[in-house]
Amino acid sequence: MLFFSFFKTLVDHKVTVELKNDIQIEGTLKSVDQYLNIKLDDITVVEEIRWPHLSSVKNIFIRGSVVRYVHLPAADVDTALLEDATRREAAQTSARARQG
Template identity: 80%
Template sequence: MLFFSFFKTLVDHEVTVELKNEISLRGTLKSVDQYLNIKLDDVSVVEDVRWPHLSSTRNMFIRGSVVRYVHLPAAAVDTALLEDATRREAASAAAKAKQG
């Protein structure tokens, strides 16, 4: 759940989504859900010469199962907050493991 919450903080930021079929799309993140289904606005294809049929698409819904990577803008990532949340989640998992 940590990463779902993290991605929600990036709404309205520009991201690049690389798909499993080698297509990379750049656009403004409008929504994301727990399955990594992504809605992008103002979409552009990174290699528009290779994928010209996608150049006319401006808004896109991407199913999470086809996503390989999501490239994030470095300035939008609060690394201290992310590290702290990761530590808390690891501690919680360790505590659960000790209990049962």
């Protein structure tokens, strides 16, 4: 669940979503859920010449199972928050392993 909390911090930031069919879509992240289903507003397609049928689309819902990567601007990533959350998750996993 770490990635879900992390992506929630990026709502209203610009991201680029790369799909498994090689389409890259840039837009403003409006929502994301635990399955990585993503809603983007104000989208543009990175290679619009290859995908002209998407030029008129302004908002899109992307099913998580078709997402290959989510590219984030480095300035928008709170690395301290991400490192802290990773440490907490690792500690919880370690504690569960010792108990059972």
